[in-house]
Every structure is written in structure tokens, then in C-alpha cells.
Amino acid sequence: MKDFDYIIIGGGCAGLSLAYELDAKNKLKDKTLAIIETRGDYKRDKTWSFWKVMDHNFEDCVIKSWDNFSVNTETGHHEIQNKDYPYQTIDSGLFYEKILKRISLNKNIKFYKNTESLNIENSIIFNSIPPKSNSELNLWQHFKGVEIKTEKNIFDDEIFNLMDFNCDQRKNVHFFYTLPFAKNKALIETTWLSKLNNNTLNDYDTQLQDYIKNILKIKNYEVKYKEQGAIPLFFPKSEKKNNTINIGSAGGMTRLSTGYTFLNIQDHSRYIVNQIENIKKAKIYDIGKKYKFLDKIFLKVLNRYPEKMPNIFFNMFQAPSRSVIKFLSNKSNILDDLTVILKMPKWLFIKNIF
Ligand SMILES: Cc1cc2nc3c(=O)[nH]c(=O)nc-3n(C[C@H](O)[C@H](O)[C@H](O)COP(=O)(O)OP(=O)(O)OC[C@H]3O[C@@H](n4cnc5c(N)ncnc54)[C@H](O)[C@@H]3O)c2cc1C
Numbered sequence: 462m463k464d465f466d467y468i469i470i471g472g473g474c475a476g477l478s479l480a481y482e483l484d485a486k487n488k489l490k491d492k493t494l495a496i497i498e499t500r501g502d503y504k505r506d507k508t509w510s511f512w513k514v515m516d517h518n519f520e521d522c523v524i525k526s527w528d529n530f531s532v533n534t535e536t537g538h539h540e541i542q543n544k545d546y547p548y549q550t551i552d553s554g555l556f557y558e559k560i561l562k563r564i565s566l567n568k569n570i571k572f573y574k575n576t577e578s579l580n581i582e583n584s585i586i587f588n589s590i591p592p593k594s595n596s597e598l599n600l601w602q603h604f605k606g607v608e609i610k611t612e613k614n615i616f617d618d619e620i621f622n623l624m625d626f627n628c629d630q631r632k633n634v635h636f637f638y639t640l641p642f643a644k645n646k647a648l649i650e651t652t653w654l655s656k657l658n659n660n661t662l663n664d665y666d667t668q669l670q671d672y673i674k675n676i677l678k679i680k681n682y683e684v685k686y687k688e689q690g691a692i693p694l695f696f697p698k699s700e701k702k703n704n705t706i707n708i709g710s711a712g713g714m715t716r717l718s719t720g721y722t723f724l725n726i727q728d729h730s731r732y733i734v735n736q737i738e739n740i741k742k743a744k745i746y747d748i749g750k751k752y753k754f755l756d757k758i759f760l761k762v763l764n765r766y767p768e769k770m771p772n773i774f775f776n777m778f779q780a781p782s783r784s785v786i787k788f789l790s791n792k793s794n795i796l797d798d799l800t801v802i803l804k805m806p807k808w809l810f811i812k813n814i815f
Contacts, residue, residue, distance in 0.1 A: 462580040465495040465571075471589035472498030472572065474509070474553070475709025475726045477560045479587055481518060482730040484567050488737050493569045495584075497576055503561060505554030507688055508606070508648055509723040510640065512546045514790040517727045522555035525642045529620040532778045534771040535627050540620065543782040546790075548621065550640055550648075551723070582704075585740060587733070589709035591697035600694040600760055601657045602720040605665035606650035608642075608686040611679055616641035623778075626771035628672065631662060634763060634770045637672050646685075649673060654763060654770075657691060665689070692720040694760060706733065706740065713747060717756040719789055751798070752791050761813040773805060780804045 467483070469476040480496060483489050513526070526547040531540045564570045573579065622639040629635065634654040641647040651668040673679050696713045706712070714725040729746050736743040747753070763770055778785055784797035793801070802810075 463495075463578060464493075464580050465584050466492040467494045467587065468497065468576070468579065468581060468584045469494065469587045469589070469708075470497045470576075471709070471711075472496040472500075473589060473709065474507070474556075474723065475589040475712065475714065475729070476587065477557065477564075478518075478726050479708060479730045479733060480564050480570060481560045482734045483737070484564055484570070485518065486734050488734060489567055489569045494571075495576075495579055496570065496572050497574070498572060499574055503554075503557035505552055505686065507553040507690070508608075508640070509551040509553060509556075510548060511721055511724045512543075512786045512790050513549050514546050514787060514792045515724060515728070517724065519551055519556055519559065522551045522559055523549045524552045524555070525550050525618070525640070527619065527621050530623045531620060532623055532775055533625040533627050534775045537775055539775060539778055541778055541782045541785075543786055545783060546786045550642070584704065586702075586705040587708050588699070588705050589707070589711050591693070591711040592699055594698065599656060600654060600764060601691045602652060602654055602694055603657060603662075603691040604638075604650050604652040605669065605689040606638075606648050606687065607669055607684045608646065608648045609673065609679070609682040610685050611645045612681040614644035615677075615679060616644050616647050618642065618644050624774055625676075626774070627676070628668075630768065630771075631659075632767060633659070633662060634767045635662075636771075637676075639677075648686075649677070654694070654767075692722070694718075694720065704741070706745075708733070716748060716752065716789070716791060718752075718759045721790065724790065748791050755798075755802075758810055758813050762809055765813065766809070769806070769809070776804045777801060 469480060476496060480494060526549045528544045528547055529542050530548060618641040621641060624636040626636045628637060636652055638650040638652055639647055649669060651665050653662050655662055692715060694717045697711055699707045699711055708729060709726055710722060714729055715722040725748050732746045733740060780800045784800040787793040787797045788801045
């Protein structure tokens with residue numbers, strides 16, 4: 462049996478971000494790390510986007526950055542500009558490549574497919590595998606995206622569309638999301654917020670084809686890449702173990718009202734590495750009680766009144782962009798919070814506190 466000081470279970474976004482940070486901060490000079498990962502090879506499987514409200518290690522994996530975005534409903538179109546917090550997109554293929562290249566140079570880091578040959582009793586374990594559980598009460602953000610290349614230059618690549626609610630809602634919350642990487646290349650996603658209990662919402666390909674043809678008015682295009690996923694809009698209930706720290710989605714790093722997780726994972730990795738010498742005694746990191754409280758009410762409203770959500774989102778973006786972006790990226794101060802909250806239907810939210 463082999464012994465390691467640290468074991469990371471799941472070499473995905475959180476596991477590799479942590480391994481990178483440990484290596485970059487020289488914490489693995491005299492310590493050993495095993496990464497347990499089942500996948501055979503690493504290739505692009507996700508496209509991570511976020512408002513850049515803080516520095517991170519993966520600027521060289523950013524494929525596009527925007528200062529402008531839009532939100533649409535059936536009746537409104539709103540364009541928002543913010544140069545202080547650009548919206549960035551990271552290609553997961555570049556992210557994996559960068560990290561794997563770096564950590565392969567450190568002989569104290571080893572990959573395994575499982576923990577069978579390891580003595581895990583004395584290690585500190587960082588776990589990114591959520592328990593398999595679902596309940597009919599839980600909401601998910603589920604989606605499929607296609608990256609298309611068009612014959613002609615049709616996209617305005619200076620502005621991306623965060624949410625287009627002008628589409629079939631089917632008694633849930635549904636929007637399209639378009640990231641134009643170039644004038645002839647964009648990732649287009651159909652996104653649902655639902656309890657994942659209605660298979661009729663899963664005709665993603667038809668939804669995407671209709672949107673591309675009838676709304677974006679694109680006839681000739683090639684699909685270059687596809688991604689699909691379901692982000693839990695609830696915190697997984699992982700078993701508490703003395704030597705285990707949960708990270709990534711399993712560690713509650715998802716902002717429940719938005720699904721944004723990537724930058725929280727980076728913050729969490731830094732926190733762990735800063736405390737690594739004393740990590741077993743360190744306070745469990747979380748994204749903030751304030752956001753957990755507000756998101757809980759937000760999701761209750763979403764659950765009860767899905768038909769109101771397009772306008773709620775639309776109105777929220779009427780607040781000053783700096784405040785909304787900081788609020789959605791959990792970096793807001795009390796003034797930002799108030800600015801955003803005042804754009805919400807107050808009585809509806811107050812009624813749903815209880
Ligand atoms: C398609 C997609 C797009 C997303 N886009 C965004 C975005 O734009 N912005 C954002 O902020 N968030 C986004 N998210 C949410 C979140 O950032 C990602 O899900 C992120 O990958 C979460 O990181 P993680 O490490 O928790 O999980 P993962 O990255 O999924 O890593 C888990 C790893 O564990 C491995 N594994 C699974 N089972 C085992 C096992 N039994 N033993 C060992 N290894 C195992 C998997 O192969 C995987 O490598 C997206 C999610 C998806 C699915």
C-alpha cells in the first residue's frame with residue numbers, strides 16, 4: 462500500500478485547480494499528492510464562463526472576453542456594458558493541458574484510477590465526487606450547447622447574449638445563451654431550470670436547431686463541438702469525515718441562483734493552499750451565508766412562479782452593472798446588495814422568506 466500526504470479524488474475542475482495551486486505555491490516540495498481520476502484522456506468537455514471579478518491562474522486559457530452583454534425577454538431587450546469586470550470564457554481543453562503539463566514535472570504527484578493500492582487512512586483527502594442523490598424537490602440547471610461555425614460572418618463578437626427568454630417556457634424557466642467567439646463562430650446553449658423530472662424538456666437538439674434557424678436566422682453552419690450538463694442548484698449532502706474536505710460542486714462551490722462555480726473553485730483552492738499546514742483545523746470554506754440565504758428565497762420564487770422569472774432576471778439587470786455583476790459573483794457589498802434587491806418584486810420575495 463502506498464502512502465500520500467494528500468489525495469484528491471476527481472481530477473476535474475476543482476481537483477486540478479487545487480493541484481495546480483499546491484504546486485505553484487511550492488507546497489509539494491516535501492509532500493506527496495495522489496490524484497484519483499477515472500477518465501482515460503482529457504479533452505475539452507466544458508466551456509467555463511464568468512465575470513472576471515478577481516485574478517485567477519488561467520488567463521492563458523481564456524478564449525474570449527467581452528465588455529458587453531444583453532438580456533432579452535418576449536417584450537424587452539437590454540444591453541449592459543461593464544469594462545471593469547469583463548466576462549471571460551475558458552476552454553477546458555486548454556485548462557487541462559496547462560495543468561497536466563505543469564504537474565507532470567513534479568515527481569511528488571501521481572495519478573491513479575482508484576484508491577485500491579493506496580493507504581488512505583493517514584492522508585488528507587480532497588473529494589470532488591458528489592454523493593449520488595436526487596430528490597424531486599431539487600432544482601437543476603440543465604443544458605446542451607453547440608459550437609457552430611457559419612459560412613458567413615454573422616455574429617457581433619463584441620457582445621454576448623446572457624439570456625434570451627423569448628422562447629418556449631413550457632411551464633419552467635428556459636433561455637438561450639449565445640457566446641460569439643468570432644464573427645463566424647459561437648457557442649449556443651439551450652438552458653432549463655427545472656427539477657429534471659420532465660423528459661419532454663430534453664429535446665435539446667430540436668430546440669437548438671429551431672433557435673439557430675428561426676431566431677438567429679442562420680441556415681448554413683457546421684457543428685464543431687457539443688457540451689451537455691446538469692448543474693445541481695442545491696448543495697449535495699456529503700458525508701462528513703474527519704480527514705476529508707469536499708471541493709468543487711461536491712464542496713458547495715456552486716452559486717445556486719446562477720450555477721456559476723468556476724471562480725468559487727479558484728477562491729476555495731487558494732483558501733486551502735493558504736491554510737494547508739493546518740487544514741484539518743481550518744474553518745470550512747463557504748461562499749457566504751448572505752448569498753445562501755438570498756439564493757434560497759430566489760429559488761423558492763423560481764420554483765413557485767417560473768412564469769415570473771424572465772421579467773425578474775430582466776429587471777435585475779436594470780440595476781447598475783457593477784452591482785449586479787458583483788452580486789452574482791459573490792463579491793458585493795451591502796450597497797450593491799440593496800441596489801439589486803430593490804429591482805426585485807419585494808412582496809413576492811418577502812412572502813417567500815418563510
Ligand atoms: C457542461 C458544463 C458547463 C459548465 N459551465 C460553467 C460555466 O460556464 N461557468 C461556471 O462557473 N460553471 C460552469 N459549470 C459548473 C462547474 O464549473 C463545473 O461543473 C465544474 O467542472 C465543477 O468542477 P468539479 O471539480 O466539482 O467537477 P468536475 O469538473 O466534473 O470534476 C469531477 C471529476 O471527477 C471524475 N470522477 C467522477 N467519478 C469519479 C470516481 N468515482 N473516481 C475518480 N474520479 C471520478 C470526473 O471524471 C471528473 O474529472 C459547468 C458545468 C458543466 C457540466
